[in-house]
Amino acid sequence: MTAMQDTAVTGRARRGIPDRYKAFIQQGMVVLVLIVLVIFFTAMKPNFASWGNISSLLLASVVTGVQALGLSFVIATGGIDLTPGLGMAVTSVFGAVLIAQQGGFGLPMWVGILGCLAAGALLGLINGLLVAYVKMQPMIATLAMMMVCWGGALVLADGRTVSLRSIEGYDQIAVGQLIPQVPNGVLILIVLAVIAGVVMNKTAVGRYALAIGSNEEATRISGINTNRWKVLAYVICGLFTGISGVLMSSRLSAAQPTLGQGYEMYAIAAAVIGGTSLRGGRASIFGAVIGAVTIQTIFNGLTVMGVQDQWQKVVLGAVVLLAVYVDIMRRGGKEE
Amino acid sequence: MTAMQDTAVTGRARRGIPDRYKAFIQQGMVVLVLIVLVIFFTAMKPNFASWGNISSLLLASVVTGVQALGLSFVIATGGIDLTPGLGMAVTSVFGAVLIAQQGGFGLPMWVGILGCLAAGALLGLINGLLVAYVKMQPMIATLAMMMVCWGGALVLADGRTVSLRSIEGYDQIAVGQLIPQVPNGVLILIVLAVIAGVVMNKTAVGRYALAIGSNEEATRISGINTNRWKVLAYVICGLFTGISGVLMSSRLSAAQPTLGQGYEMYAIAAAVIGGTSLRGGRASIFGAVIGAVTIQTIFNGLTVMGVQDQWQKVVLGAVVLLAVYVDIMRRGGKEE
Amino acid sequence: MTAPGTEAEPAPTGRAGEILLEADGVSKVFPGVRALNDVSFTLRTGEVHALVGENGAGKSTLMKILSGLYQHDGGEIRLRGERIVLPTPLSAQQMGISVIHQEFFLMNHLTVAQNIFIGREPKTMGFLNDDAALNRQAEELLDRLGVNIDPRARVSTLTVAAQQMVEIAKALSFNSSVLIMDEPTAALTETEVETLFRIIGNFLSPTTAVVYISHRMEEIRKLSTQVTVLRDGEFVATKPASELTIPDIIQLMVGRKIASDIRPEPRASTEPILEVKHLSTAPLLKDVSFTLEKGEILGFAGLMGAGRTETARALIGADPMTDGEVIVGGKPVKITHPADAVAEGIGYLSEDRKRYGLILNQDVTANTVLASIPAFTKGGILQDGKMKQVAQKWVEVLRTRTPSVNQRIRNLSGGNQQKVVLAKWLERDCDVLIFDEPTRGIDVGAKQEIYDLLDKLTDEGKSIIMISSEMEEVLRMSDRIAVMCNGRITGFLDNSEATQEKIMELATQFSVIEDNTSEVQS
């Protein structure tokens, strides 16, 4: 017994940080990167730090943030979902067609919102069934579904932008200010992040998603219906895609069928900057939000500085590389 | 000894078809799908089967086909490369800037071609180093590099299309006909496929790529410098991206910095339709080419039928799902 | 040891008994664990040197250092008296050190031949792989070893035993002078072990040596000439095998005496808790029927590949059954998924803990509660404190060696990992527990603890199916023994009548049965 206790004691006292603190350090890193960016942009253009700009910047992060939140559940299971981008297009067009006065059915606003969310959940359900039951590789299943969404959005919208300008109060969902100076979209993102955080870290859904992402077979043999939980993760992701559809169309007062191509890449980048591992079994809800804000900070800051669009992409690419590099170094150059 | 030998026999004579024939059956399936499509379209529009149409269809498959060939090496290692699309943009712009009379350096044509290939190889090298040595997840590393390419192409081209019309013979690379009625691009694809097939199946590169994709640790422990071979797989992929850049700019007689976004998805889809598994360890060169031709057959056939472009994506999505489904069923619903 | 065969061993230039490979004062620290502390180990030519120690003693770590897989923090390594560095496994191989690791390192999508000769493919025209020659070479090698495996078969289609043989073939294909085997028999049954011993015998020469790690004491007695004992990362002793008895070795390993166990009285019960009727799967299992009584341990014996694991997996719904009926507590149930089995109170502890038992990158707590999450949920929210407490309790009960319940499973030794899997099922509190090789890779001390635990569980009214390839263990623990061969149950033996011989007889009956069926059919 003594020997054993000894190992234990030595173990505890050894160099190296216990695992449970590492998550905090990682998130600290992400926040640090963001702070450095903010300081840099403020130094270059003091205007950058005005609340007006910060609040627009935050509002601009909402769509990617919401998508990254949903994506975290799928990534936790070791999967990937390429549909958030064009899924946003098809769900928002679907919701918009339900309520639009012109070229739509003119139904009440809440029907459109629910329709958009339901369409998102359905999309997630299909993705989930393809992955969990048909056993398709997530990237392929959702790549195919992405194409279906793409075409589907164009077909539904009949090639036009569906205007929602005449829907009283629709724009308030994202841009209204229940709290003065804070756009509702930002509030919604925060609320969703808190909910997602609880679900991921404090409920069976998150626990099983992470277990599946680490070792699906072992989870299954432990008597957990992995397929069902996996489908649920995709449904959650789809639901968040639908929410992003509502928020995007509210912000623009319109649903555009082609808007969304490539947006999934931003969501993935946000999750990754925030410390989620695409290998599965690891997720950071807080990080996903910070990641989305970081991306918009880069875009906004460079725009404020008058830097051209092409450079913004280069910088974003570099920041993603840097974030991942830092994360890898922190873990001692090793994979999880 | 009887027991021993019996165990071994179990190992050898598992029910059903020997492994090495399965690949042929899979490829047979792919070809079957293609034949069915061709028959369908010909029945709908006899015009579809005219050699003129078939040869334009094949020419249209060349870029995706070449990218899918290169991608097969990366996918074989269990990785993924998202740069073929915008990598094509940046390499073709780079090559074009070298030789263009207007807005370029006016160097000889071969310099441009070599430049384009070298830029592709360099891109692959960076991807490979990030994945193999910095240990980034392939999807993330190449996602970031994709953004860098995107911005880079625009920066290099100064936001404009670089015209190559004045370069004598440049368009002949892809559209000329060394063999009457067969565009050179098609010829090049065939030659590249043969080379890629030999490299994949008959040389160390392919063997180690597949070994790494099956079990990287085991390959490493067997004394293979896995990192180096992994980098090589990415370099090959980048080189093929560069080749696709030459072919695309030859076909368009111009290099367009924005052309390529999303093209990697077609290349991935082509490889998957052709039976390559994104899980690594499995690749089909022949399948990748057939996959690319299948995609173009869908696009072309539907266009000939007068179906709008938006439906083409829906159908392509459905065909990808179908191809993967068939592949999964063939393997008895189980993963490899 | 027998003299080497006529095989392509390196020309014998030395004498037996010369120092071949030495580890001198080697240390290795992992985050949270000191795996090796100033350990010295000397391997001489011509010997089979057994390396023994409890789980987590550092055996695998030492061997991984000697084979270039890990780098040591202190001390030095010498080969034939010269200091060497082994930055990679390749460098070790080039110096003639081959290893068969505890975990398999095979490339599943490649063929047997491609696996064996990876990196050493015969070429034509200088760069093209010559697969015909490759297959021929592999065939020759496999024949020489007396194993009948198709060199063209994909490794993923092979049985565990066949895969182990591929590993062995690969290690021997290097013509190395040092062959390290880390628990090579863990996946093998008696007959296959004999083949392995013969192979080792053929390998040994006055210029070669073998390091042999195993928890099976009889093997060590039978095979080894030297024994080195490690305990808690420290060197304890090196002695000639002839000077040691099994109890001596055990005492050195654990630093205490193990009470020699006595099989408790057979438990009489007449209340069937689980009945399995006519269970079949494609292609292996045919008409497997048995009854498990409440409070008993039903042992499952058989050779490798007899179908015991497959029976268990089909029973719990992990693999589909083509036919059969399962009755729990008197009423027929439909089990198509492990979740159904657990809901019916049946838990399965797999023989392959890394693949089917553990979430390696999560901690002890998460793994302990994995099968019981609903019990730790209040109003939909998980109770972290309660989960930790429970995990701590099992760490103490099972004496799991871990710095804390927050330690990741990945960082525990094989045996301690096994204890966490046990804890998971004990916490789930199933009425029926199926233990598939519960002591695989577990040291003698821990083994006894697990036996005691199984006894205690049955006293509490739980019923247990124990699948084991260790005959002694089956005999010692079971109230009744079902023997399987080639996908069928060939007989049941009562505790009182069972002997090793009788089990072997039933376990090798397949040829008879096979012949019978073909006669019936024709």
Added chain:
Amino acid sequence: GSDSGNGGGTTDGGRVALIAKANSAEYWMKVKEGAEAAGKELGVEVTFNGPDTESEGDKQLNQLQTAINDKPLGIGFAPQDGAQDGAPRLMDDAQAAGIPVVVFDTPLAGSDVPLATVASDNEGMGAQAAEKLVELTGGEGKVAIIAHGEVGTAAARRDGFRDYIEQNAPGMEVVDVQNGESDPAKSRDKAQGILQAHPDLVGFFGTDDDSTIAIADEVDAKGLHIKVVGIDSSPDVLTLLTEGKIAGVIVQNPFNMGYQTVELLVNASKGEEPTEKNIVSESIWVTPDNIDSEEVQQVIG
């Protein structure tokens, strides 16, 4: 869904194939409507297609090639920027096959084959927008641009605007040009960033409807009073115009472009050569004041 873009009416007169720069957006749908109206009147079938985005030159060339292989009565083609250099060769093919071609919306450089080009003057439109903005603001202060791309019509309008300001408004400065990629969300973010950096702008120009809407909405959200001018109309542009949030837009006549293209092709198939090779499609300056006028309503209705 529309699976063929069939214009209805009698189709025995043959078929005319239109290949636009894209298969969606208000603008192209208007072109399609005009083309279909002409088809109905002249008794020909009209098929309408285009890639999903305006930066898929190779796809557009594939569609053009397919159309040529199919030997229709005539082909209307609006070249994407990426198809500019590859298309001339296909024009020769069309000529060889005896298929008349009319280019619309965007001129095709480098080929004499097309019978005619029906297009707005894109540089001219940019210059006109600048001219109007100078009038609206008095020609003093900072202005900015959001373009819907880096190339093609976006670049032409951007450059037309910038050159006009440089040459004719010494008191004015174009302080920033950003690319919104025809992505309304991104355009909005760019507008926001520009306004943040230059809250003292006096005027803002958007090169297409998506850019213009984004600018107007952002200016409005910030409560600024900046003159917003743009190009192209859509229902939302018109709403913003009536609300006074857009000062004025230059509206092309896509319906007419489509109509004229089909008309020219049908005539060509009957052997009638167009009288002019370059047909400048008229664009008009629309403001809150003239939005209800008959002349304007005819174009935007």
